[in-house]
Amino acid sequence: MGxxxxxxxxxxxxxxxxxxxxxxxSPLLHTPLMSLTNAxxxxxxxxxxxxxxxxxxxxxxLILGFTAVLLATLNVVSGYLITDRMLKMFKxxxxxxx
Amino acid sequence: MNSALLNDTILPIxxxxxxxxxxxxxxxxxxxxxxxxxxxxxxxxxxxxxxxxLLRFDVVSYQWIFVAFFLGAAIGIPIAYIMPMxxxxxxxxxxxxxxxxxxxxxxxxxxYKGVRQGPPVTTVEMTALIIETLLGFLTFTAxxxxxxKLQEVLPQRPITYKGQNLVNLGIFAAAAGTGxxxxxxxxxxxxxxxxxxxxxxxxxxxxxxxxxxxxxxxIALLNSYAGLSASAMGFVLNNKMLIVAGALDGSSGFILxxxxxxxxxxxxxxxxxxxxxQLQTTATGKAGERPVRSASPEEAAxxxxxxxxxxxxxxxxxxVAQAQHKLKEMFELLGKRGVNVEFAIHPVAGRMPxxxxxxxxxxxxxxxxxxxxxxxxxEMPMADVALIIGANDVVNPGAETDPKSPIAGMPxxxxxxxxxxxVIKRSMNPGFAGIDNELYYMPNTIMLFGxxxxxxxxxxxxxxxxxxx
Numbered sequence: 058m059g060x061x062x063x064x065x066x067x068x069x070x071x072x073x074x075x076x077x078x079x080x081x082x083s084p085l086l087h088t089p090l091m092s093l094t095n096a097x098x099x100x101x102x103x104x105x106x107x108x109x110x111x112x113x114x115x116x117x118x119l120i121l122g123f124t125a126v127l128l129a130t131l132n133v134v135s136g137y138l139i140t141d142r143m144l145k146m147f148k149x150x151x152x153x154x155x
Numbered sequence: 156m157n158s159a160l161l162n163d164t165i166l167p168i169x170x171x172x173x174x175x176x177x178x179x180x181x182x183x184x185x186x187x188x189x190x191x192x193x194x195x196x197x198x199x200x201x202x203x204x205x206x207x208x209l210l211r212f213d214v215v216s217y218q219w220i221f222v223a224f225f226l227g228a229a230i231g232i233p234i235a236y237i238m239p240m241x242x243x244x245x246x247x248x249x250x251x252x253x254x255x256x257x258x259x260x261x262x263x264x265x266x267y268k269g270v271r272q273g274p275p276v277t278t279v280e281m282t283a284l285i286i287e288t289l290l291g292f293l294t295f296t297a298x299x300x301x302x303x304k305l306q307e308v309l310p311q312r313p314i315t316y317k318g319q320n321l322v323n324l325g326i327f328a329a330a331a332g333t334g335x336x337x338x339x340x341x342x343x344x345x346x347x348x349x350x351x352x353x354x355x356x357x358x359x360x361x362x363x364x365x366x367x368x369x370x371x372x373x374i375a376l377l378n379s380y381a382g383l384s385a386s387a388m389g390f391v392l393n394n395k396m397l398i399v400a401g402a403l404d405g406s407s408g409f410i411l412x413x414x415x416x417x418x419x420x421x422x423x424x425x426x427x428x429x430x431x432x433q434l435q436t437t438a439t440g441k442a443g444e445r446p447v448r449s450a451s452p453e454e455a456a457x458x459x460x461x462x463x464x465x466x467x468x469x470x471x472x473x474x475v476a477q478a479q480h481k482l483k484e485m486f487e488l489l490g491k492r493g494v495n496v497e498f499a500i501h502p503v504a505g506r507m508p509x510x511x512x513x514x515x516x517x518x519x520x521x522x523x524x525x526x527x528x529x530x531x532x533x534e535m536p537m538a539d540v541a542l543i544i545g546a547n548d549v550v551n552p553g554a555e556t557d558p559k560s561p562i563a564g565m566p567x568x569x570x571x572x573x574x575x576x577x578v579i580k581r582s583m584n585p586g587f588a589g590i591d592n593e594l595y596y597m598p599n600t601i602m603l604f605g606x607x608x609x610x611x612x613x614x615x616x617x618x619x620x621x622x623x624x
Binding site: 095104130 | 180201222236283374391502516
């Protein structure tokens with residue numbers, strides 16, 4: 058089995074798993090869901106690190122890689138923080154005020 | 156540490172743990188009770204993956220990486236804390252733009268590296284790379300355009316012209332054709348910048364004809380594209396964690412887009428190429444000539460206070476007027492008087508999936524009072540009052556009764572079934588989509604003219620006076 062065939066299988070299974078998982082998410086949390094998955098896909102920072110930190114990186118690679126690390130980090134940091142900030146707001150009942 | 160051991164044995168395990176963390180993060184998001192735990196697991200997963208990658212032996216220079224980390228965090232942290240919740244749709248569009256651009260830039264760097272320094276990219280890798288950069292660049296400009304429309308820097312009305320779909324299709328075909336040529340013969344470096352420009356251009360053109368009311372679908376779709384682009388990067392780098400993370404994001408955005416389309420009874424192609432909101436301009440003009448009943452805040456407060464069940468139906472207008480905090484006060488006051496107040500949320504209310512829920516949660520409305528459309532519709536005939544705040548199309552009975560209506564067949568919250576319908580609205584001007592709403596002329600409807608926040612404040616004041624009396 059070629060590497061790409063294996064990768065395709067992984068993709069297919071992950072996509073189906075994703076469909077199943079997302080269906081379980083209540084519409085109540087669709088906005089936090091979107092910001093969370095956005096933070097997760099910012100794991101692309103891994104690819105950006107490989108480009109930027111390579112031994113023989115050309116100037117072009119450095120510029121592109123640097124920008125990509127910056128953008129992905131921005132998404133990771135703000136994505137997780139905002140998701141958590143939103144989720145904190147969802148409370149079941151009023152705290153007793155007596 | 157033995158670097159081969161790290162690269163071949165430890166790193167794959169770290170990546171696998173990270174992917175498992177992402178899966179659990181989404182899994183735990185199915186309930187507000189476990190959701191925050193999910194965020195922590197996602198964070199741990201990402202930390203493992205990033206630290207592991209930094210330790211790889213082929214990563215040798217760190218200074219630029221750490222400068223970028225620092226700058227990214229320095230921009231990201233303030234955004235996360237300062238941003239008001241009403242700006243969530245804009246911020247989401249912005250982060251789609253960032254994520255997509257990051258992935259497109261990595262693809263670009265990979266391409267030039269492969270062509271100039273080798274090892275030469277294979278056809279399979281090149282295909283993945285072209286998909287990655289195409290989706291990345293087009294999502295980048297499309298998300299920026301969406302951001303501009305949501306921030307109201309750009310006009311929210313759809314902009315259409317004759318032959319628009321043909322032009323868009325042509326640009327897309329040109330981009331895809333150039334991509335194909337690059338896959339066949341990657342060494343034609345002169346084609347790559349052309350390919351980038353075409354992809355960027357297509358992203359802009361794609362959003363121009365889309366109106367504000369369709370933003371929930373479009374944002375979800377862009378979310379999906381950004382994820383798929385990251386997944387394609389996983390194919391280029393032969394990294395399964397990236398494939399999984401991207402696929403999760405891609406399927407999430409896709410499902411949300413499907414839910415949004417279904418909630419409007421429209422197809423993807425209709426949302427993307429139908430230019431909603433432009434078709435109905437002819438239907439306007441006669442509005443405002445038919446008699447309607449209106450009332451003062453005092454009368455409204457009396458009716459609300461005398462009822463047992465009130466269903467509040469919020470829409471984008473509530474977000475614009477920032478009326479959610481005043482609504483919470485009204486909710487409390489009525490609750491103290493024994494009135495049961497619930498909130499009915501239409502899936503496409505607002506500018507992104509779940510928009511209304513976040514705003515009401517921010518105002519401290521308990522989430523068990525936020526009800527879904529299908530859940531609350533059977534109870535609408537029992538409601539004494541349906542109070543509509545800044546919503547229009549999602550309560551338009553024309554969707555059920557008038558087969559010629561542009562929103563015919565769209566599932567609505569059946570506010571018209573309530574004993575009394577109250578609509579807070581600035582004036583009789585038709586809503587965003589320009590569709591006249593029969594609801595306003597029904598005998599049991601009372602129009603409350605004014606700004607949503609001001610009017611709700613007045614109701615709150617009157618309720619306070621009633622409580623003291």
